[in-house]
Amino acid sequence: MDALFSGVGESEDDEDRDVTFKSSAEFKPQAPRTTPPREAKGRRGSVSSVSSSSAPAGTDPPSEPPAKRHRPAQDRRRSVLARKEYSELAPDELALVETPGRGVMSWRQYGILLKFAPGTANAIEQTTGFPDYAPNLSKTTELEGVRARWDPPLFKVLWDSAPWDYMFQQRLKFLILHSADDLSARARSDLVDIVEFMWTHCRTFWLIGHLFFIDHHRDDYSANLHTERKKECDAVKKNYKKLLDDKVRGGLPESVLEEPGIWTFPAKCCFWVWMDKSQFDAQGRPFALTEQLRIVDKLEPARVQ
Template sequence: MDKQRADLQLVMRSGLDYLDAFELVNSDHLVHPRIPFRELTLMLARMMYWGRLNHTPWAKYAPSWCFKKAESYLDNLDSAPARWPALKKLRLDDSAEVMEALFSGVGESEDDEDRDVTFKSSVEFKPQAPRTTPPREAKLRRGSVSFGSSSSTPTVTDPPSEPPAKRHRPAQGRRRSVLARKEYSELAPDELALVGTPGRGVMSWRQYGILLKFAPGTANAIEQTTGFPDYTPNLAKVTEVEAVRTRWDPASFKVLWDLAPWDDMSNQRLKFLILHQLDHLNAQAKSSLVDIVDFMWKHRRAFWLTGHWFFIDHRLDDYSAELHADRKKECDTGKKNYKKLLDDKVRDGLPESVLEKPGIWTFPAKVCSWIWMDKPQLNDQGRPFSLAEQLRIADKLEPARVQWNSCDSDDQRVAHLSLSLRKKLLPESERRRYPVSTQRP
């Protein structure tokens, strides 16, 4: 049987069944967030070389920098890449055929050394975009937050690659990273310092030793909001539950709590419209922005907590139990009221497109797990990383946690948005002319 096209296979591995995956890939939908960056580059290169971009509807939504990477790949290629075939629909009367389509290796002839990218303390890091959903779709779900029960800069290293799994047991090799195949007790000290990201077909990996998986959908949130982290601890084994539980340290957390990092998040927020001119908004819309920014400030801690959802062992003591309950109540209330506020403002005439701009905060559809380091891990001064230091690293790696405040440039702030929105980025000379709110600095 001919193998199914690579994009269809990878979309199926992201969690969709065959029919849904085929419909997504074959229609005018956003697909690239479900595809690992390396595979996306190779696919775009094949489409470009063989003139198939116009025959692949989802390709037009891929970010421009992905095309630049594909062009660079083609420039260094000595021979023609594999053809980009037409999409073929399978008969569903043969389950073995469907499984073969899903698990026959994607690009098996290609080097697989990028399967498990990891990060360790030392050099500058450029974050990869996590698994996401279309911006407009995610914004329309602005009330659907699902709450679960996480100054050195990191360095990129590669763990040793392993042979691919046998075809008849694909989940064994394809769905777990190298470190995820180990028991927690088997991890070496340097492996506990690594931050993994899921490579090709990988559904389970480790971060600072903690086993992770993609955050499951709930009744209120099927997909994560564009650009936000989309993983959660994988607590399938007792040993993994204990590993997560032992990271909770109330004394260390109280130190961080007293620093009020949500205040920094608010003070460092993007305070100007960089995709929209204020002159184009009427008085009612400007007034709506003032109300929205005021709400963001009043509920800044709820936004911060949702973007930094750390595990609390609520059985440890009264403080932990109270924090566990209060956090959920605060975030639920903030999310519910923010949804009502935004809905009311849109009904009053505020263009919904304004809500997609940087500077207007978003409650992600799912909470963003923040994984704390193992206590013995030391910083450059030979001391254990404080939670404040860990927070700076997490926010730099995944700037959506702080509503993209930690980005180094406006281009980075809008990289997660659709191409049509990114094209509206104002000239640099105009990006500090239009404040989001005229009332709160």
């Protein structure tokens, strides 16, 4: 089965596959069944406890009007740091990654206020195993905090490193749930076609698994990247769905699509929170995005399938 999975895209440099986003700016990266059928994640129930960060109790003085008092039930739905305004966060609190406990609906990661990702027209629940959160931009201060993280020059370094190629090279390359000997020649050929698609469009799989915030008002490059990313992701997801549907209609056992080596597009994009520039690595420099990527992929490995 090695020939089906390990030989695709590893001995070639497909320039067409990595064509960059078109832009008039100087810095120019490119221009269901949507996915294998994965069981939807169950409703949020028992989850890990919140970070042990400390914060003041926030009890209002007796003279405060009753309407201004913090409601205990409301506080229980917010993590320790989510009860603070963004401007009130201390530098060490900007380095924390909170994990929502039972009933918590709002928490912070590297200072950014998060909530569970809202449902879409095609999905209410996230695909099992994938991150299920998005920025909570209900306040202007929170929106500005997210916008401030977008840094085109910093991003260019990451983009030029083509992390999607590494993601493809490190994928699972063998069948786990099936035996190649039990599959027909047609089914094995279908698998090759699917892996070829994954190789050709591995950047799109990476983008959807690492949805970073783009301040498209920043400059022409940012605006173009924001637009072209959406176009690429929408088109590739649609084409992948058609490919898989066609293969199943042609006789490919649907259970083959459950193989871990066959990539899936999650029902919702997986947001990636970038660190605040006040956070430094062991050398005393702001964390490069390549290092931040390594960290988030280790914490949430479903992003890289």
